Amino acid sequence: MAKKEKKGGKAGQRITEDGIILVDPPRDVANKEKLQRMSYLYQLSTWTTMTNLSDDSQSIARLYARDIDLISKKSKISMLPTVKRSLCKKCHRVLIPSVTVRSEIRNLSQHNKKLNKNNDVMELICNCGQIKRFPIGLNRNYKTHSEKDDVLTTISTINKDSSDSIHYRE
Amino acid sequence: MSNSLKALDKRFAKRRQVYKPILESPFTNELNSWPHLKDQKFVVQLLKNTILNKCKHLNESSVPISQWPWDILINYNEIVSYLSKTEPSCNVILFVCNKDQDIPSILLQQIPILSYISKTKVTLVQLPKGSLDLLRDAIRDKDIDNGLLLIQCNDKLDSTFLTQIESQMDTNEQASKFPWLDNLQYKPTNIKLLKSTIPLQSKIPKKSQTPHQK
Numbered sequence: 001m002a003k004k005e006k007k008g009g010k011a012g013q014r015i016t017e018d019g020i021i022l023v024d025p026p027r028d029v030a031n032k033e034k035l036q037r038m039s040y041l042y043q044l045s046t047w048t049t050m051t052n053l054s055d056d057s058q059s060i061a062r063l064y065a066r067d068i069d070l071i072s073k074k075s076k077i078s079m080l081p082t083v084k085r086s087l088c089k090k091c092h093r094v095l096i097p098s099v100t101v102r103s104e105i106r107n108l109s110q111h112n113k114k115l116n117k118n119n120d121v122m123e124l125i126c127n128c129g130q131i132k133r134f135p136i137g138l139n140r141n142y143k144t145h146s147e148k149d150d151v152l153t154t155i156s157t158i159n160k161d162s163s164d165s166i167h168y169r170e
Numbered sequence: 171m172s173n174s175l176k177a178l179d180k181r182f183a184k185r186r187q188v189y190k191p192i193l194e195s196p197f198t199n200e201l202n203s204w205p206h207l208k209d210q211k212f213v214v215q216l217l218k219n220t221i222l223n224k225c226k227h228l229n230e231s232s233v234p235i236s237q238w239p240w241d242i243l244i245n246y247n248e249i250v251s252y253l254s255k256t257e258p259s260c261n262v263i264l265f266v267c268n269k270d271q272d273i274p275s276i277l278l279q280q281i282p283i284l285s286y287i288s289k290t291k292v293t294l295v296q297l298p299k300g301s302l303d304l305l306r307d308a309i310r311d312k313d314i315d316n317g318l319l320l321i322q323c324n325d326k327l328d329s330t331f332l333t334q335i336e337s338q339m340d341t342n343e344q345a346s347k348f349p350w351l352d353n354l355q356y357k358p359t360n361i362k363l364l365k366s367t368i369p370l371q372s373k374i375p376k377k378s379q380t381p382h383q384k
Contacts, residue, residue: 019184021370025363029191032361038193039359046197072193080362082279083195097284098254104247105277105316117312122277136274145364146192147275152362153189 025153034075041068042083046094056127058093058100065092081144091128100127107137186370189363203282204268206340210298213338217265217297220331221321222308229310241322245313246277249320250284258289260322263335265295267317270302277316293335 014022029035045064052058065087072079086095095101101124109119120137136142146152207213221240228238235242241260243249249264264285268278285292302317309319323332 013183015183019182020367021183021186023187023189025189029361029363031191035191035193035361036359039195042195043197077193078190078364079193080195083193085276086195086197096287097250097280098287102254103250103280115312117315122274134274134276136277140272140274142274146362151365152192152194153365155361155363 025155027155029155031075031077034071034077038068038071038077038079041065041071042094046096049094049096049100053099061094062092065094080146085124085132088126088128088130089132090130091126093126093128095124095126101125105136184370185367188366188368190366192362192364194360194362204266204296205294207295208338208340213295213335214297214301214304216331216334218304218308220328222304225308229308235309235311240326241324243320243322244309244311244316244318246316246318249318250280252320253284253288253290253292255289258291260324261291261293261332262323263293263295263321263332265297265301265305265319265321267297267302267305269296269299270317272302272315273317281318293332293339295335295339 016022041064045061045068048061048064049058052061068079069087069092071077087093088095088100093100097103103122103124106121106123107115107117107119108121109116116137118137120135122134122136124132124134126132225238225242235244243252252259252262253264264281266278266281267273268281282294285294297317302315305314305317305319321327323329
């Protein structure tokens with residue numbers, strides 16, 4: 001829906017036709033350190049999973065990933081669905097295809113030996129046995145809110161922070 | 171601007187735009203994960219002339235896929251199990267219609283990482299928008315709706331087809347596809363702002379009624 005901006009109400013306030021007051025994006029965000037810590041833990045957990053492939057329990061990687069979950073819950077920080085879907089809710093493994101997770105499409109609707117494509121379900125089966133199910137057959141063009149156009153914006157000031165741009169190499 | 175009651179009502183602000191900080195992973199950037207091609211039109215034409223046209227004829231003469239002159243996989247589960255094999259097997263080319271509609275994004279998110287990790291050498295080729303209809307037209311099977319076509323590069327396949335496809339791959343970008351899987355390289359935190367709205371008037375809390383109140 002096309003939104004026309006117009007000035008009304010308080011001086012300099014922009015209001016759309018839908019009655020939404022538009023504001024400029026903030027220059028900084030709250031809990032920046034916690035977001036950085038979560039990002040660091042996520043990367044560390046992934047790297048630990050990939051380097052300790054012989055370790056079936058992946059206890060250290062799971063410990064790091066569990067911390068991500070705890071921090072996000074304690075400080076009410078959201079993660080994008082792509083990040084959230086890459087963590088197991090039960091064992092806190094980072095889900096890497098063919099390493100810690102296997103995916104398959106299932107369709108259990110077999111009436112008169114005819115499969116209804118609407119009942120296609122994609123399953124991500126973690127090594128611990130936990131299954132994430134996505135009913136992809138219902139709406140094949142489904143997009144999460146964050147995947148829609150013009151919803152996400154970037155903050156340029158945070159990425160230029162010197163403390164966050166240090167590169168650690170093995 | 172009209173002075174109708176509806177327009178007057180809309181002039182009043184009801185909601186306020188807010189920006190919520192949200193964490194994005196540096197690893198889930200799809201733009202970097204899909205390998206780029208030098209000339210997509212050439213690749214589509216090559217695929218059409220070499221494989222799809224023959225597939226169409228075979229379909230019309232009702233030959234089952236298992237008896238086709240190449241080893242082809244179109245079922246998602248079969249492709250995933252082939253790429254997840256613990257022992258290296260025959261090299262493959264995987265064509266993916268990731269630009270088309272009607273293909274769930276969650277389905278294709280796994281494919282680039284899976285083909286990178288796989289013991290088998292996988293040449294991942296992303297097809298341009300509209301290629302799904304070409305595949306559907308040639309291979310009339312319900313499994314092709316997922317937009318995946320895996321061709322095994324064995325003796326049955328013409329070797330020039332593989333060399334022509336590989337020559338179209340942008341090799342510079344392939345090298346830095348998934349550095350996080352091989353060595354620890356800390357990337358800056360990728361924080362995004364999620365646009366959303368909140369109501370201006372907060373909900374009036376209901377008065378708590380004691381059981382004795384009337």
